[in-house]
């Protein structure tokens with residue numbers, strides 16, 4: 248095995264999930280907020296992770312909804328005050344992204360994404376199960392206006408998970424985002440990996456969208472729509488060749504990035520297999536331990552067996568052509584499987600409900 252040097256000072260990117268609580272209950276969310284009230288303990292982010300902050304350049308705060316959790320607010324205040332060189336990114340539903348959060352991100356933010364998923368109030372209520380469409384639109388507009396006035400480098404985007412409920416609203420959502428002057432518009436698949444139903448009307452509509460916004464797609468102002476279409480229009484076969492990249496480059500996250508969730512599980516990113524637990528093991532032990540080294544060695548050899556197939560950087564193995572059919576099918580279908588194992592009965596029931604709904 249190759250010797251791979253490592254030291255925790257190499258960690259430049261930190262992803263941290265401080266709480267899974269959320270003020271919404273979106274239909275496509277795979278987090279069951281009521282039964283998973285766990286939060287990452289303050290002792291961990293304040294003391295255990297202390298040696299990291301000096302070298303961290305980018306911090307991504309994940310949730311849950313960061314504006315809804317006291318733990319998140321305390322953590323953000325701590326970072327802004329004690330480690331002001333760190334730039335923060337997050338995704339929010341935007342309902343509580345008020346003046347105080349806006350000020351923090353205007354000064355210390357790299358990126359903020361507003362997860363909206365609808366172009367109007369009625370669709371918004373159905374999908375996000377909350378009646379905050381006007382408030383979110385207002386907060387987004389106000390943040391963009393302040394960002395422009397302050398000439399802050401903060402990048403502001405909006406996102407839309409493509410579902411049966413909103414499929415025909417894609418153009419209207421793009422128009423809404425253009426009117427607000429966001430920097431990027433992200434389209435994503437359902438986190439249960441359930442694709443919307445396919446029919447002639449939708450295929451024609453999506454083709455029209457591609458024609459209408461081809462320039463914005465080419466400029467990467469609209470992101471993810473072409474990728475969605477490749478998977479959605481062709482079915483599993485479309486995944487092959489789309490995900491596999493024959494280049495020799497490999498993912499760099501295992502050498503520079505660390506992700507910690509509310510349970511203390513540590514991995515190189517939110518899509519990778521865990522390499523330890525911060526409640527039971529030291530940072531050094533995890534970062535330089537056997538699991539981390541084996542993971543790095545695999546990725547260096549273009550073997551992504553410890554990574555989720557839903558990761559954009561995941562590579563289908565080079566030997567797909569020579570694989571037995573069942574294994575090849577699994578590789579190609581992997582992208583459609585739920586990202587994480589379904590942990591509770593509540594989550595399993597929700598998944599079954601969404602699956603049945605998608606077949607109607």
Ligand code: SF4
Nearest residue numbers: 269271272273276340
């Ligand atoms: S806002 Fe995000 S975290 Fe909250 S329920 Fe919706 S998808 Fe889940």
Ligand code: SF4
Nearest residue numbers: 498516518554558560
């Ligand atoms: S390939 Fe994806 S899942 Fe694997 S380490 Fe890189 S970013 Fe994480």
